[in-house]
Amino acid sequence: MTVFLCSKCGAAITPYLVQLPAVPVPTEDQHDRDVETRRAPSTVPRGCYAVDPEPWGPPFVVQADQENPQRAQPRGVLVCTEEGFITSAGGRDTVVVHPEDALGLQPLPGWKNSNGCCGPRGDEGLNRTCPCGAPVATLAADCFGPFELHLDPIRTYAFSQ
Numbered sequence: 001m002t003v004f005l006c007s008k009c010g011a012a013i014t015p016y017l018v019q020l021p022a023v024p025v026p027t028e029d030q031h032d033r034d035v036e037t038r039r040a041p042s043t044v045p046r047g048c049y050a051v052d053p054e055p056w057g058p059p060f061v062v063q064a065d066q067e068n069p070q071r072a073q074p075r076g077v078l079v080c081t082e083e084g085f086i087t088s089a090g091g092r093d094t095v096v097v098h099p100e101d102a103l104g105l106q107p108l109p110g111w112k113n114s115n116g117c118c119g120p121r122g123d124e125g126l127n128r129t130c131p132c133g134a135p136v137a138t139l140a141a142d143c144f145g146p147f148e149l150h151l152d153p154i155r156t157y158a159f160s161q
């Protein structure tokens with residue numbers, strides 16, 4: 001069992017969670033989305049976490065293979081700019097948890113990095129803070145892409161028992 005804490009103030013951000021061997025592959029059936037929030041089911045179930053080995057968040061770079069483009073972020077969508085399809089070159093090993101297992105987190109002032117349609121896309125960088133004010137996580141909760149909370153592996157730390 002592992003609890004995740006804020007690196008700045010030491011407060012617990014999550015309850016004790018059980019590690020999954022890998023990030024689950026979520027359903028992409030649009031009918032599985034919540035009727036009101038338009039969110040997908042959470043990638044990670046309550047009470048669990050998984051370490052995502054793939055890059056997450058900015059910066060984004062043009063993909064080498066434009067013929068077989070990959071999603072811009074894991075479980076997300078294809079993103080094409082004027083230069084071509086882009087992909088994340090952000091940090092690896094973020095900790096993916098169910099957003100409702102970290103309900104004490106708050107949006108950044110002015111909802112910075114929380115742009116999206118029905119919720120934050122989660123592709124602009126950290127957008128959730130610890131109650132102490134330190135940005136610690138990125139929430140993705142839009143009507144396309146996944147519903148998941150990524151804890152920053154430097155701004156949070158794990159304590160296991």
Ligand SMILES: [Zn+2]
Pocket residue numbers: 006007008009010011130131132133134
């Ligand atoms: Zn804190």
Ligand SMILES: [Zn+2]
Pocket residue numbers: 038117118119142143144
């Ligand atoms: Zn929407």
